[in-house]
Amino acid sequence: MLAGALFFQYVVGLAPCELCIWQRWPHLAAVILGLVVWFVPSAWLMALGALAVATSGGLGIYHTGVERGWWPGPDTCSGTTDISAMSPEALLNHIMAAPVVRCTDVAWEMLGLSMASWNAILSFALAAIWIVAMRRA
Secondary structure: OHHHHHHHHHHHHOOEEEEHHHHHHHHHHHHHHHHHHHOOOHHHHHHHHHHHHHHHHHHHHHHHHHHHOOOOHHHHOOOOOOOOOOOOOHHHHHHOOOOOOOOOOOOOOEEEEHHHHHHHHHHHHHHHHHHHHHHHO
């Protein structure tokens, strides 16, 4: 999953939003746990791996909801900040600090599902694989 995200960023040229980055961290944790489990098989480490990718899946669901307007996203990347009471200087500072990619924009989709939606589906599938491996250990 992490390799796919990096491929889309560096090869395809799709810049990630803040929520996209949040979804990557649990996958990185799962990769590290997977390397540790490779050398030191441990059921509780496998459970942590399952929890890590399930966390990314949960973030994927949250991001999907933000993209579809089901709920608000973080003010820092959703463009929902109330600017009506800002001074011109504060407004300029807010604009200059704004991320290039908004969390509400869908950069890529397949079969009607955004990258965040696919991350959720595949992350929960990976969590199931971690759980199966844990039960066999």
